[in-house]
Every structure is written in C-alpha cells, then in structure tokens.
Amino acid sequence: MTSPSVGRLPGSLRPPGAYDPVVPAYQSSSTIVPPSASTMATDSWALAVDEQEAAAESLSNLHLKEEKTKPDANGAVVKANTIAEKTDEEDKEDKAAQSLLNKLIRSNLVDNTNQVEVLQRDPNSPLYSVKSFEELRLKPQLLQGVYTMGFNRPSKIQENALPLMLAEPPQNLIAQSQSGTGKTAAFVLAMLSQVETANRYPQCLCLSPTYELALQTGKVIEQMGRYYPDLKLAYAVRGNKVERGQKISEQIVIGTPGTVLDWCSKLRFIDPKKIKVFVLDEADVMIATQGHQDQSIRIQRMLPRNCQMLLFSATFEESVWKFAQKVVPEPNIIKLKREEETLDTIKQYYVVCNNKEEKFQALSNLYGAITIAQAMIFCHTRKTANWLAAELSKEGHQVALLSGEMMVEQRAAVIERFREGKEKVLVTTNVCARGIDVEQVSIVINFDLPVDKDGNPDNETYLHRIGRTGRFGKRGLAVNMVDSKHSMNILNRIQEHFNKKIERLDTDDLDEIEKIAN
Numbered sequence: 255m256t257s258p259s260v261g262r263l264p265g266s267l268r269p270p271g272a273y274d275p276v277v278p279a280y281q282s283s284s285t286i287v288p289p290s291a292s293t294m295a296t297d298s299w300a301l302a303v304d305e306q307e308a309a310a311e312s313l314s315n316l317h318l319k320e321e322k323t324k325p326d327a328n329g330a331v332v333k334a335n336t337i338a339e340k341t342d343e344e345d346k347e348d349k350a351a352q353s354l355l356n357k358l359i360r361s362n363l364v365d366n367t368n369q370v371e372v373l374q375r376d377p378n379s380p381l382y383s384v385k386s387f388e389e390l391r392l393k394p395q396l397l398q399g400v401y402t403m404g405f406n407r408p409s410k411i412q413e414n415a416l417p418l419m420l421a422e423p424p425q426n427l428i429a430q431s432q433s434g435t436g437k438t439a440a441f442v443l444a445m446l447s448q449v450e451t452a453n454r455y456p457q458c459l460c461l462s463p464t465y466e467l468a469l470q471t472g473k474v475i476e477q478m479g480r481y482y483p484d485l486k487l488a489y490a491v492r493g494n495k496v497e498r499g500q501k502i503s504e505q506i507v508i509g510t511p512g513t514v515l516d517w518c519s520k521l522r523f524i525d526p527k528k529i530k531v532f533v534l535d536e537a538d539v540m541i542a543t544q545g546h547q548d549q550s551i552r553i554q555r556m557l558p559r560n561c562q563m564l565l566f567s568a569t570f571e572e573s574v575w576k577f578a579q580k581v582v583p584e585p586n587i588i589k590l591k592r593e594e595e596t597l598d599t600i601k602q603y604y605v606v607c608n609n610k611e612e613k614f615q616a617l618s619n620l621y622g623a624i625t626i627a628q629a630m631i632f633c634h635t636r637k638t639a640n641w642l643a644a645e646l647s648k649e650g651h652q653v654a655l656l657s658g659e660m661m662v663e664q665r666a667a668v669i670e671r672f673r674e675g676k677e678k679v680l681v682t683t684n685v686c687a688r689g690i691d692v693e694q695v696s697i698v699i700n701f702d703l704p705v706d707k708d709g710n711p712d713n714e715t716y717l718h719r720i721g722r723t724g725r726f727g728k729r730g731l732a733v734n735m736v737d738s739k740h741s742m743n744i745l746n747r748i749q750e751h752f753n754k755k756i757e758r759l760d761t762d763d764l765d766e767i768e769k770i771a772n
C-alpha cells in the first residue's frame with residue numbers, strides 16, 4: 255500500500271489560508287470570524303437578513319424607500335436604502351453560501367426514490383448501469399479509496415453516470431440532481447480514473463464557483479485519491495501565487511473560472527492542450543456570478559477536442575441548460591428529479607395573537623402542555639429572533655440561534671450541535687435557514703409567516719420548512735402564529751395554495767393543546 259500524498263500540497267499551491275487536513279473546514283477557513291468579532295454582517299446571507307429586516311420594518315411603517323444610515327462592514331457610516339432591492343450579485347452569492355452550508359452539514363447521501371432519466375447521445379448503444387463499484391473495474395488504489403470513504407455501492411445517479419463517464423472512449427455528460435445525491439464523488443472518481451501520476455503536469459481541471467466550494471471538492475479528491483502515490487492537487491484561486499514563467503506540476507487543478515483562465519492563458523501555468531478531463535461543477539451557482547459563464551466558455555475553448563467534458567448542476571432552469579450546451583459538446587444527459595415534499599403527514603395549526611409577547615406566551619403554553627423533543631422556530635427578522643432566543647433562554651430552554659451575522663461555517667457548527675441534540679430549540683430567520691433540513695424536528699413554529707420581499711406568501715418556503723418527504727410517513731406538527739389582519743390574510747392564501755386546512759388552536763386551553771400531540 256502506498257502512503258497518502260495528496261494531503262500535502264506544495265507550499266505555493268496551497269489554498270490561501272490552507273489548513274492542516276485533520277482540522278474540519280469550518281474551523282479553518284480563512285474567512286472565519288469569532289462570534290464576538292463578527293458584529294457586522296459581512297457575508298451575503300447576513301446582508302440578505304439585514305435587507306429582509308429592513309424591508310419588514312419599512313413595510314410595517316409604510317415608509318417605503320426611506321433613506322437610512324447604517325455602518326458598513328468596516329464601521330463607516332454609509333447611506334443605505336432600507337428596502338434596497340436585493341442585487342443580483344447578492345442573490346447569487348447566496349446560492350454559493352447555501353450550497354456550502356449544505357455541504358458542511360451533510361453527512362450522508364440524500365435518499366431519492368425517483369427514476370433517473372438518461373438521454374444517451376448514441377441511442378443505439380446499450381444503456382449500462384452498475385450496482386457495484388467492482389463492476390466498474392477501477393484501478394485498485396481508487397477502489398480502495400472509495401471503500402475507505404465508506405461507500406458500499408453507487409448512489410442512484412452514480413449507477414448511471416459512472417459507466418458513461420468511465421466508458422472507452424470517455425463520454426461527455428451533463429448531469430442534474432439535487433445537492434447531496436453523489437455528484438461530486440462521481441466526477442472525482444472520473445478524474446482519478448484518468449489521471450496518470452507519473453506525468454507531472456495538469457491533466458484534470460475542475461471549475462468551482464467559489465474558493466470555499468473549491469476547497470470542499472479538493473477535500474473529496476484528497477480523500478478518494480489518498481492511495482495514489484505522488485498525486486498532487488493545485489488550487490487555482492485568487493491569492494494563490496505561482497512564480498511567473500513556472501509551469502504547474504500538479505496533476506489535478508481545481509479553481510474558480512477567473513484564476514483558471516489566467517493560469518491557462520495570460521500566465522501559461524497550465525497547458526490546456528494536455529487536459530483530459532474538464533469538470534464544471536455547480537453550473538447553476540456558476541452562471542449566477544457575473545463573468546463566470548464567459549470565462550468558463552473561454553477555458554473550454556482552449557481544451558483539446560478529445561477532452562472529456564462533464565457538467566453538474568443541482569437545478570436545471572433554462573439558463574443553466576443553455577450554458578451547459580455551450581460548454582459540453584455532444585453530451586449524454588442524466589437527470590434525477592427531486593423527491594417531492596408534501597404536507598400530507600403534517601398537522602397544521604394557527605394561533606391568533608396580538609403582538610410578539612402574546613406569541614411568546616402561546617409558545618410557552620405549548621411547551622407547558624406537550625412534550626416537544628426538538629423544535630425549529632422561524633422569525634422574520636434577526637431582531638425578533640434574538641429577542642425570542644433570549645426570552646426562551648430565560649425560561650430555561652437550551653436554545654441555538656442561527657443569526658445573520660454568522661459566517662456560513664459558524665452556521666454549520668450551530669446546526670451540527672442542534673442535530674446532535676445539544677440544544678432542543680433552534681431559533682432562526684428565514685434567510686439563515688433557507689434550504690436546511692433537520693429531520694428529527696418534531697414541531698415547526700412559524701413565529702412569523704414566510705413572506706417574500708413584496709410581502710406576499712412564500713409558499714415554497716412554507717412547504718420546505720414544514721413539509722416532509724411523504725414516503726417516510728413521518729408525522730409532523732406545524733404551528734403558525736398570526737398577529738394581524740395582514741398575517742391572517744397570508745395564512746389564508748397559504749391554505750388556499752396548498753388546499754389543506756390549517757386548524758385554529760386556542761393555546762389558552764391546555765386540553766386542546768394536549769389533543770394535537772396525539
């Protein structure tokens with residue numbers, strides 16, 4: 255057996271702020287800021303929370319477009335529009351942050367019972383799918399790497415994607431399936447199956463939308479490639495300096511489009527003609543960032559015709575599809591539909607209150623009457639979330655708070671602690687909790703109903719917060735707090751949208767509350 259070598263990156267090509275491989279990423283990212291130091295929102299999620307909060311304030315005061323001063327990330331006072339439209343740029347960065355958060359908190363494959371759709375470029379060639387990694391005849395050191403990662407059999411998407419990707423000659427592929435279904439592992443396996451470690455030049459090139467996401471993929475390459483002697487990985491990300499005139503000897507390069515483009519063209523650190531596998535990961539996040547699309551296409555144009563092109567995306571709207579077709583010629587296409595969330599197994603209630611104090615009282619009554627193993631509570635603004643978390647703590651609850659001022663890595667750590675049961679209540683704002691799943695939660699409380707930035711019901715968020723994939727048949731409980739005519743109207747519209755009755759609950763009546771738990 256050979257000793258692991260990829261964990262040791264050569265000094266100049268370590269990512270900026272590179273870490274010792276044994277330290278978990280969320281403790282080591284160079285962007286991490288201790289909670290006490292991070293009083294100002296510096297990431298896009300935090301900004302989004304600020305905006306949501308600002309929008310809520312201005313909606314309730316009807317002071318639309320009011321100008322207000324607030325300090326910027328450096329403490330300087332700048333003018334800001336309180337209901338500033340979320341810029342496209344921030345929206346996009348949100349996607350990258352959400353994707354990173356998902357990766358950091360995920361420990362397992364996401365189950366999916368849907369059928370995989372495969373569109374082969376050559377419809378006459380037989381359709382292969384594999385049920386085991388042995389069938390793929392991988393190099394022994396790669397198979398060993400796969401097993402060491404604890405993978406016993408290919409995931410649903412891997413069953414179909416791997417035979418295509420490892421075919422002779424290797425095929426091009428566009429693949430779409432939700433986050434967590436095994437796409438990264440699949441393309442890492444494809445890269446590693448083609449890499450020749452004796453050749454000291456880049457042979458595989460992987461584009462990621464951000465530096466942090468590139469690091470996550472790099473970790474998978476390190477783990478799966480641990481039994482390759484002399485395999486080296488370089489990070490083409492901003493801030494990673496290579497001396498001019500040098501060539502890169504690492505066999506795999508992973509990076510963001512701008513830097514990769516520089517390395518391939520202007521700086522000539524990489525000879526693109528020698529690339530055998532080109533991967534474009536997170537295409538949906540990628541195209542959301544200005545410039546990435548063009549840069550990716552320019553990189554792709556420099557690659558040889560016989561280079562294998564692979565593109566992956568969690569979603570597949572028209573814009574992603576158009577981009578995919580530009581980057582991947584003659585593709586095979588694989589799609590796996592998302593498992594549908596349903597409200598069928600959820601009991602939904604609403605409670606009528608006058609203000610946040612009454613809502614808190616209603617919550618306390620709920621806690622007094624029924625046993626709540628773990629609860630998630632959603633608030634519209636950071637201010638309410640902070641207040642509520644403090645009130646709950648005063649009552650002796652162990653509370654976790656996901657707040658907009660936290661960096662993604664800190665959020666991941668909070669979610670992890672909650673998952674482990676160290677805290678029993680998670681209080682969060684809409685923006686912070688977007689896209690997260692905590693399966694063991696027995697009750698979801700909408701302390702504020704989910705609304706979009708125009709104040710309309712956000713049905714999708716409602717479904718995602720309380721919906722469960724029906725097949726587990728898990729029963730859940732959702733309680734919505736209504737505190738005005740406006741929020742009653744929102745509730746009614748949500749009810750109509752899903753065509754599911756939301757029952758009124760009187761939280762002053764303990765007997766009535768007890769009944770809902772049965």
Ligand SMILES: Nc1ncnc2c1ncn2[C@@H]1O[C@H](COP(=O)(O)OP(=O)(O)OP(=O)(O)O)[C@@H](O)[C@H]1O
Pocket residue numbers: 353356357360361362363364403404405406407408409412431432433434435436437438439440568
């Ligand atoms: N065949 C497998 N068997 C068991 N676990 C797997 C398998 N393939 C991947 N995993 C694990 O499942 C999780 C999700 O896999 P992966 O990161 O490859 O998914 P993904 O679709 O790329 O997600 P994302 O789009 O968020 O990157 C990871 O923890 C990974 O180690």
